[in-house]
Amino acid sequence: MPTKSSYPDVEIPDTDIWGFLFERKDRPYPDDKVIYVDPYTNRSYTYAQVKNTAVDFGKGLKALWDWQKGDVLALFTPNCIDTPSITWGAHWAGGIVSPANPGYTAEELAFQLQDSGAKALVTQLPVIATARKAAAMAGIPEDRIILIGDERDPSLKFKHFTSIRNTSGATRYRRTKANPEKDLAFLVYSSGTTGHPKGVMLCHRNIVANTLMVAAGEGGNMSWKGGLDGNGDSILAFLPFFHIYGLTVVIHQCMYSGFRCVVMPKFDIENWCKIVQDHRITFSYVVPPVVLLLSKHPVVKKYDLSSLRMLNSGAAPLTKEIVDAVHSKLNLKVKQGYGLSETSPTTHTQPWELWYSTIGAVGTLLPNQTAKYMSPEEKEVPAGEVGELWITGPNIFKGYLNNPEGTKNALTEDGYFKTGDVGYQDKDGNFYITDRVKELIKYKGFQVPPAELEGLLSSHPKINDCAVIGIYNKDQATEVPRAYIVPSPGTEGGKGTEKEIMDWMAAKVASHKRLRGGVRFVDEIPKSVSGKILRRVLKIRAQEEEDAGQKARL
Template sequence: MPSKSKYPNLPIPDVDLWAFLFERKDKPYADDKVIYFDPYTKRSYTYAQVKDVAINFGKGLKALWDWQKGDVLALYTPNCIDTPAITWGCHWAGGILSPANPNYTVEELAFQLKDSGAKAVVTQLPFIKNAQEAAKQVGIPLDRVIVMGDQRDSTYQVKHFTSIINTAGTSRWRRTKATNPTEDLAFLVYSSGTTGHPKGVMLTHRNIVANTMMIKAAEAGRLQPTGGPTGEGDKLLAFLPFFHIYGLTCLVHQSLYTGLQLVVMPKFDLEDFCRFIQDLKITFAYVVPPIVLLLSKHPSISKYDLSSIRMMNSGAAPLTKELVEAVYSRLNIPVKQGYGLSETSPTTHTQPWEDWDKTIGSVGTMLPYQTAKYMSADEKEMPIGEVGELWIKGPNVFKGYLNNPKGTAHALTADGYFKTGDVGYQDKDGNFYITDRVKELIKYKGFQVPPAELEGILVSHPKVLDAAVIGFYDKEQATEIPRAYVVPRDGLGKTEQDAKEIADWLSAKVTHHKKLRGGVRFVDEIPKSVSGKILRRLLRVKAQEEEESKAKARL
């Protein structure tokens, strides 16, 4: 039988995002509470200011660009406290927001603009050149490429979004509501695209409303808009990218709905991260495993007082028991784990606060309104404790992939389950475990080797800063074998003897088929996506080049 949630089923309002956030009758905090705060410029938005700016931006879209229901606005920018108002202004006008990675090249951005059918682009001045070039390539008029943020410059003759607000005009403009929140899209987010082109994930208004309520059910009574030692309520530190669904839902939407102050960083910087926690008394942070790794090992951490943090929540990639224990031992900061995907809006599971130390390594229990099951390769449901692919069904599951019916048909079953592509199992108490991606599993002579498990052990080695494990095909053994790429800590050399020492150390901790038969290679850094996922495909290319080089040397 598919598993169901133990959390309470809080009612999911059958409304669009604007009504959910700005027309509610149960807001537990005042309109003048500061929700978004920029610690660098000290600029901020209260709830009332976000609402007012969003309405006027939405009016401006209608007045200037004849904005219609279903039009797409692309957002090509790092985190900025203007993002929420622009996002919901787009929704007020009936539009769909499509956030893009600011690290995209012109070609990558042009692909998303074309695929999403974007009608306009909002960016920041440092990114204006790429944004304009990509817009030209897909036929978006340059007067529809505008900027947000604090920097203004006449060099590019580009409008600031506030100029659109100032030309909003009369009160004749009315909000365009989503006629069907279950079907009407709110966001087009693009998957990280580890293979081929990124896929446009179609998320409806109901998807995001449902997931915000699901997160609220899990964090009920824990994250508060008022009270606590400072009386200001909980403060969250936001460095996770808002163009990624993790940051978009858990940070941007949750903070406004619950009334939490969000301290917005444009990108992660370790010293600033620690300084803001210390100086602004941050109480909660959503993080990713690479940050947890830094907290466990980086020497700079010791200079700061991080004691205001009550909890961290890690997601986006597997987090190992060794890392959680290392951070708690060093800093006395608990780290719970959650799980989700772009296609599930994103959060499907999280560890309860009170159980974070009882089920370390688990992604927690399932959030409400969902059912889930683990399935075998031949699509038979696996019993408790048996490993399979996780399938999930619920109101947070996406509508499908844009312009990709084949991909949608492959991902969604006829009865509404989403095939996550993640491998794991469930224990008898309803805790879920994710061991790896289906495609990442290394097949050694019929045995399955999860890279994430080996990586978790490797980073607990005192002389290892970071690690990634991949499988590559070994012709002599006629099978895939695991190889580790390791970032060494200061003091560890890069000799064959050092590599053998690490491989032997790991061998003593794992079963026979999980040994690093492909050896250990030293690198300066592990390639990762913005959400912290290891880009193993880049390491596979590296491994192939190494093997080809070795083969030539033998000739």
């Protein structure tokens, strides 16, 4: 039987995101509560300032460009405390927001602008050249490129969003309400770990539901007041706001629950540690590479991280070895969660009190959802057996934009989303994710999960980072696991170290999981900004190595 969440269902109000956040009757914190803080400039937004800025921006969109319901506003910007107001201002005006990776090339950004049908583009001055080029490729006029952040355009060619807010005649406009179930709030694009990004259509109800589900999952362990300095819990936000992880669990959750959100434009290990110390951060949503850095990087010892009550890791599997390492070194607690862009995103999280007793699990199913693990033949498997995770609930996306075939393959007729992730649940209802369906290495009929091997390798003292992929071996007519490894400082990545690592690994895993594809030493592991290993990049590298080897043998 499918597993229903053990949490009581939460009541999901029949409203759009604007009504949910700004017209609610049960907001526990005052208008002057500071929500978003820039730690570098000390610029900040209170709840009231976010709301007023959003309304003014939304009115400006309507007055300046006759903004219509369903028009798409694209964001191409590093994290910024102006982003929430811009986002909800677009929603106030009836628009859809499509955030893009600020690391994109002009060609990559142009694809998203064209695919989403964006009518305007919000960016920052440091990336204006790329934004300008992409807008031209996508047919967006230059007068529809808007700047946010602290820097203005010295040429005065591009408007700052503050001038959009002050557009003449804007005061007469009223809010455009959205149908929470039917109207889209966001078009987020998949990270492209396995190919071309897909536009994930998320409606208002999806985000409202998931915000409430996450709040329930944190179980009252976080508060908007009290704590170390009377300001309640403080979240350090470096997760990219263009990614659904940061978009929901950071931007929306902080505004809904009244948490102070200290915003980093991008991750840097020393800055992260310094901000935790200086701002007395109590909670941070992280990704496994950050947890790994905390366990290994020498700079961490310079800072006082004792204010941190919990870290929550998501976006990729986190292993017991990494959790143990950071806890034993720094006494930091790290629980794990799970979700996808298509699930708005969070579907599971470990209860705070079970963070250590269930290490390796992604937690229990959040409220209002039902899940099951399915065999390759699409038959449900019992608890303890491995299968593909399928989930249904109010947080499940509406489909992929302009991709009916992809939508049909992902969503069942009875509303389940096929996650593409492999795992199992135990008898106590804890869920485990072992790998992606497409990333499993098939060695002579055995399935080898790369994430499991990566977790073990990460605990080796001579390894700073790693990734495992399957390489086809013609002699054995099967895939074999190969590790790409970033050696620790002072470690030589030669034949001796390769043999040492392979022998060490062989003693820890079953025969079919051994690194028969060998070890390759690299300067860095390619990853998406959300921390997912880009295995396709490594597979291309492996093919190039194979081709080069064949030429050398000729």
